[in-house]
Amino acid sequence: MNQPIAIEVKNLYKAFGETKAVQGVNFTVEKGEIFSLLGPNGAGKTTTISMLSCLLHPDEGDAIILGHSIRKDAMGVKSVLGVVPQEIALYEDLSARENLAFWGKMYGLRGAVLKARVAEVLAIIGLTDRAKDRVGKYSGGMKRRVNIGVALLHKPKVIYMDDPTVGIDPQSRRSILDSVVALKNQGMTVLYTTHYMEEAQELSDHIAIMDHGKIIATGTNEDLIRIVGEMHRITLTINTESSRVMEAWKATQGVKQVTAEDGTLTLLADDSNRVLPHLFETAAANKVRISSVAVQEPNLEAVFLHLTGRALRD
């Protein structure tokens, strides 16, 4: 069978005691695409990935990974998967080569095939020269690269990457994002979770926005932006209580939404050029001083704000 669907997630539920971590998640990922789960910390992304990796049993629902059910055929699922966990999961007292060789064996590679594949992956992650060094001596970015390399050893058809760029320097982040695109170009299906809007926007063919264990929107980047129309996002910092201008700004023509947090107000508006003079006038009339202004073209951040009333990084 040559089905176009790599991952089909059907009505997944997972609760930890009273906490409902995942509540009826559904989505499909086509073969060869990068699909991002975007949401703030605690949205349920990692729990979803854990169920799709067969680490957690779903309370309800199922998912089919390249024809293998996570409920009925966990070994089948694991054999076609490569998983890059959020935290670095390596043996720091072993070298990069020893780590890769060990994990390769766990994926069933042996002998000459294993040796060749370890050498290839070391080249891919750019650590051939440092292969004999213990991972504990590596920088955070180098560890991240080995962490990804482990998931590539057995040439999986599907790879899960759970927030792989957390806590690393810009250079290493760039390297990882490039490698994700390279994986796609090799025909791999990538399920990518992140709370960085820019990463999802740059990498993804399709994006699902998650919040409080639910998927609140799915589509391409363009599809999602269309939800908020062509609205601009205006962020203003003021020197006093937001309540003094908030109501007045809400009433300003062209302003669709106003949210406030810690002296910063975020507005969604049809046209920032037309709205901004009115905002300054109202501020002056209310003796409120605006100390900074930032205008952003429509993006996923605005979508999330529109859908939840909160910023993505709250």
Place this chain on the structure above:
Amino acid sequence: MKAFDIAIKDMTRSFRSAFALIFMFGVPLLMTGMFSLMFGGPGSNSQAFTLPVTKVVVANLDQGGPGFEAVKAQFPGGIQAGSMGDLIESVLQDKSFAELMQVTLVDSAEAARKAVDSQEVGAAILIPADFSARFSDLEGQASLELYKDPALTIGPGIIQSIMEQFMDSMSAAKIAVKVTVKQTGSTDPALIDRVMQQYLTSAPSGDQRATLLDVRTVTTNKQSGSPLLTIIAPIMGWLIIFYAFFTGASSAQSILKEDEEGTLPRLFTTPTSQTTILAGKFLAVGLTVVVQMTVLLILGRLIFGITWGTLLPVSLVTIGTILTAATFGIFLNSLLKSTKQGGLIFGGLLTVIGMLAGIPIIARGSPAADTFSTISLFVPPGWAVRGLLQTMNSAALQDVLITFLALTAWSIVLFVVGVLRFQKRYA
């Protein structure tokens, strides 16, 4: 095959850790070495272990007794004695005691006490004037005084022990005389002398001093007659067992450690069954203890000259100990929620259990030794200690079978409980 790969990886990590190596090999060897130095020094054929020679003064004021005056007593072994005091003098000055004490005679009790007070000697034996008279009186009680330096323990303790045994022997002879007098109604000194001689020569050796004092060397193992090895061999055996259990516990902790580091969950995302992963972890624990015990037993032999016993019984006890130490570690860690709890458990529980197991060695020769030995069997390493003591006493294979079976039974119980708890946790 994957289980073996996991075990090899775990062992590689363990043996790369300086901390683990120090605890596995360094500490037991170092502690045994310290005991060895304390008691004389290392060496496979060490005769260097000698107790300090104690200086003793004897104030023999004994005026003799009726029996001794009537018949010049002739004791077996060639010792000539005109009184009980003379007899004690002769015994203490016997050349076989030369390694233990250096005896000097003084004329008065005051001089003897003064020698002790001024720390010229470690102990003084004061034999009163009526000692023989009281001894000869069948209803009387003869006593002498041991005056010793309270700051010294070993030397005067030995002298006290010798004197107590001497007095016990003489008391027994006196009872024999008393019974004879009572049964025959005769107090003829010649008869009494004959009874005394018959009693004193009844020992198989016929040796006067040996009969009177019956100085026995209590041996708990067959260490080529070396007193040093007699002391350090059981101690090292105990240390090997204690640290084998420590290694079992700390190696098994790698399961919790990997869980916290994220490598265990990652292992569960690979096409490797949970059973294989846990089997690999358990195999690593067992093999690590195998390496540790084997190396320590060999080094104990090479460095300290310890004879652990014949190959088969030692192997059987070692296998039993390895199984118990490894499964004990698995069981112990299955009770823990995190590695943070490990420090308290390892430091506290393992130390208590280790001490309980070592009681038979510490309490060797004490009146309650048998009771302590029984108590030690309530903990798994107690059986391991028992097994190693058995093999060191040249026990045959059949002699250690019960010990091995007990260790195996402990292992099965610990393994089953530990595995069930871990499987439940990671189900």
